[in-house]
Amino acid sequence: MPKAHDMMASVVTDEQARQDYALALRMHLYKVYGMSMRSFFEGPVTRRFEKKHRRPPQTHSEARRALDEAAPYKFWSAMMRDAQRQLWDSVADSIDRDRPTVTATYDRLHANARGSVTLKPGLKMPVYIDALDHHCMPGGYHTDLGGDDLRAGAMYDFGGAMYMRAISTTSGGQLNDGRGHSIAGFLFENWPGFKPTRILDMGCTVGQNTLPLCQHFPGAEIVAIDVGAPCLRYAHARAEALGHKVHFVQANAEKTDFPDGSFDLIVSQIMMHEMNRPAIDRVFRESYRLLKPGGIVAHLDVPFRFEHMDLFEQVGATWEQYHNNETFIEGLCRVDFAGVARAASFRELKIGYQKSIRDPIKERTPLKDRPSTDGRYWLIVSGVK
Template sequence: MLNTFQQEQHPLLPKSTHDESSRQEFSKSLKAFVQQGLLPGLQPVFTQRAAKHFEQQHGRAPQDRRDIRKAMEVDLYFQHYAALNRISQEAMWNSVIDAVDRQLPELIEKARDWSAKTKAELRMDPDFVPPKYVTALDIHCMPGGYASEVTKDDVSVAALYDRGAYLYGMGFAGPLNDDMGRSVCNYIRRNLPGFKPRRILDMGCTVGHSTLPYKQLFPDAEVWGIDVGGPVVRYGHARAAALGVEVNFAQMNAEKTDFEDGYFDLIVSHILMHETSGKAMPRVVRECHRLLSPGGYVIHADLPPFDNMNAFTQFILDNETWYNNEPFWGAMREVDQIKLAVDAGFPAADVAFATAPMAILEAAAEGAAGYTDASTSAVADREFTAGEFAPGGGWEVLIARKAVLA
């Protein structure tokens, strides 16, 4: 049941040979095995073995996720799990990169052609320097990260991300990898009735997976996606055009954009915060406040903070920090994001956390509304839940509203 849900082969997505497709499906299945076959064993290993050894050594029980890590990292079972999890991540990217390299000249030409066919704007800055916290390492082990360029008008890391992100999520992001955007759009539709933003900004949009649903929900709105990576905004602009959606893209840093004060009525992001440094995060929130019109909303979708999790769940999620080149993952979950928003100028009464149920799981339960019957039936038949990606089947959203002028 794991491999029946396939990614949509849109015009910009690299085409794989039979052998490349087989490797990709293997890497996806290997990740599923790690999550289904090995991850569930960590809890009993900790309870029945590692915690007891820790208590014998330290004279007390493990108290937090750091203690649990100390107890677990010397255990052979956890070492096996962590090693295979890292191997599956690297194998995933490696299974895609050959197809991208082989077709790169063609992909660049396609991106140029599709971008030329749309009225949507593409802003590129030849002097733009991506922040060091993005370029210092290959985020989530993806070769080249988001911003590396190997040739003129490069889109290689963008194409790699487009396919790799689908494999990483094992299909739970939907045929177009857009479940987070769809989920937040559903949240807006249900919880903000009558809200019709004229201008929408998606910060840290990468290739626009989650950006396009906002144009589909608000077809009359001016929609922008920004990212620090040149290749991803080039690819995102062309991909949107190929999918028939008119969205503007720009290479900008969410900490400081070129848009005028109060330009947007809605600002969103999707898993941006856990890939942003602790110093940059407050600046991003302040920039959101500057850019919003009075009464406008900002919604940052990510995984939840550690506040409401037990120590063992925190330990499991924090494995991304330690073993998947996600240096800000754990630290971000300890930040008081409510305070960040209030300090940026949002009224305390208008800042809160909420949950946006995963659109694809809702569609599976409701008869595939908004998704294809084939894709949602495959998800409904899965033998595992989406909890590793969205605990409880929903995305945590930080939502804040800018004060209305008196």
């Protein structure tokens, strides 16, 4: 597999074989067995529940518990978790073997950088970040092995690119940048003349979806924050490798050190589903503080809203919470985003489902009120200061 850019670790044949196996296993379990779980839920699981309760399951937790008690679902969940672990193990093989080359590439790109990386040693990690390894990635986003450690960033970038090989190209291909293009499409569609001069991307990880903002808003100064130092170092060199100038800063999106009114556009992309509820409120309030009057916020996340899902879909959406260390998905499915945005003083709210696109100039798509099956969608919550 050709490398997507200079910072990505290389792969040797044995690693490739192991990665292909782990990916195929994970996708087969997800797509083939996962989908067959619907008829299992609607048939035997519901009949068993009805026998006991004289009615079908009515709530998400009833449906989830009924499935979790059923041996085939338990087995499938265990296999999925194990496949996820195998995926990360197979990625770690390449990252750890190629570390000297990736480190040398970092040193070269950092020495000649147009952008920057500013770290804040001692920044207190939010509990929802350091209490567990998100989606079972060993060490999570924040574990810093010392020196100019890049491991978490290298793992995330490589793992994401691998995963993208297995799903639709509208999600961004190996660069895994579909969210950035989609959010640009949302902005072009709704504010055609909007030309932000200073943009903040919150929870950027390795900047995969920060870079489309550079592409679609040329001339704007782009700042991207995250709590994880190894991700930010890697993001910095990755942006340089791909020819983009970004200022990466280690900061907690709930409360940053930027002065009031520093930006005219603030975005986040799949950050909120990793946060607890108080943190989501604080991120909206911080976004408001950081925007100039008339500035726009657009927080994009996974398209899971319980009010638009049947019981089986609800259980599917929260599988990651109970089996893949994504602790706050269920909370996200229930958040009243309009209430949160209004409480933070935002006006002109736009909340809906944005189709995942690769080319925001050619593929403009309006926000939808309901999810749709004609492609991949993201949830967007936006407002104006």
